[in-house]
Amino acid sequence: MVHEYNDPGYRPMSVLNLAGFLARSEVNGPGTRAVVWVQGCPRRCEGCFNSAFQPFSPATLTPVETLAGTIRSLDNIDGVTFSGGEPFAQARPLAELGAQLRKDGLSVVTYTGYTLKELAAGGDPAWPALLAATDLLIAGPYVAARAYPDPLKGSSNQQVIALDTRLANTRCTGRKGPAGSRTEFTIAPDGTITTTGFPAPVLIRKLASRCRGS
Numbered sequence: 001m002v003h004e005y006n007d008p009g010y011r012p013m014s015v016l017n018l019a020g021f022l023a024r025s026e027v028n029g030p031g032t033r034a035v036v037w038v039q040g041c042p043r044r045c046e047g048c049f050n051s052a053f054q055p056f057s058p059a060t061l062t063p064v065e066t067l068a069g070t071i072r073s074l075d076n077i078d079g080v081t082f083s084g085g086e087p088f089a090q091a092r093p094l095a096e097l098g099a100q101l102r103k104d105g106l107s108v109v110t111y112t113g114y115t116l117k118e119l120a121a122g123g124d125p126a127w128p129a130l131l132a133a134t135d136l137l138i139a140g141p142y143v144a145a146r147a148y149p150d151p152l153k154g155s156s157n158q159q160v161i162a163l164d165t166r167l168a169n170t171r172c173t174g175r176k177g178p179a180g181s182r183t184e185f186t187i188a189p190d191g192t193i194t195t196t197g198f199p200a201p202v203l204i205r206k207l208a209s210r211c212r213g214s
């Protein structure tokens with residue numbers, strides 16, 4: 001489904017509606033990665049970590065060229081991760097961004113609430129382009145009843161699919177794996193705290209409570 005905020009008639013194709021951006025993360029795919037969170041998701045998974053990113057409302061509209069320049073200026077990153085929200089709801093500008101960055105040697109990891117079968121069946125003419133610009137796809141909705149401690153995915157139904165050889169050796173580790181789920185806190189100079197990875201809801205509640213001093 002293409003929402004009006006992701007519709008080519010609403011704004012130029014090469015503009016992204018961003019929910020967030022992080023220059024460096026070690027819990028959003030292999031290695032050190034920039035993370036692009038897009039605004040808007042058609043699903044309503046129970047227990048969604050990023051429910052504030054679900055509404056299809058204007059957030060931070062950013063030209064692809066601007067974001068590509070920002071990411072290219074970052075030292076010592078292995079790639080970029082697209083998350084959300086639903087990246088495939090903004091498939092065309094993300095495909096453009098991913099293709100540019102891959103030419104520069106960066107890898108692309110894309111999270112999606114769609115299964116690969118749903119994406120392959122079509123729904124948006126830009127979906128194949130985003131799949132072609134993706135090295136590693138983490139596909140499928142979050143299912144709270146199947147929550148799973150893993151460095152790459154939040155629930156056991158999700159599939160980790162190498163679409164290119166660049167990240168073909170990336171493996172998700174299982175419940176007995178060495179890494180388990182990981183959570184990362186980034187504190188910006190202005191005091192803004194970004195929490196990413198797969199934090200347990202109880203951890204978020206405790207942190208919010210501490211920050212409020214209650």
Ligand code: SF4
Nearest residue numbers: 041043045048085113
């Ligand atoms: S697909 Fe992801 S962003 Fe969308 S509702 Fe589900 S968990 Fe949240």
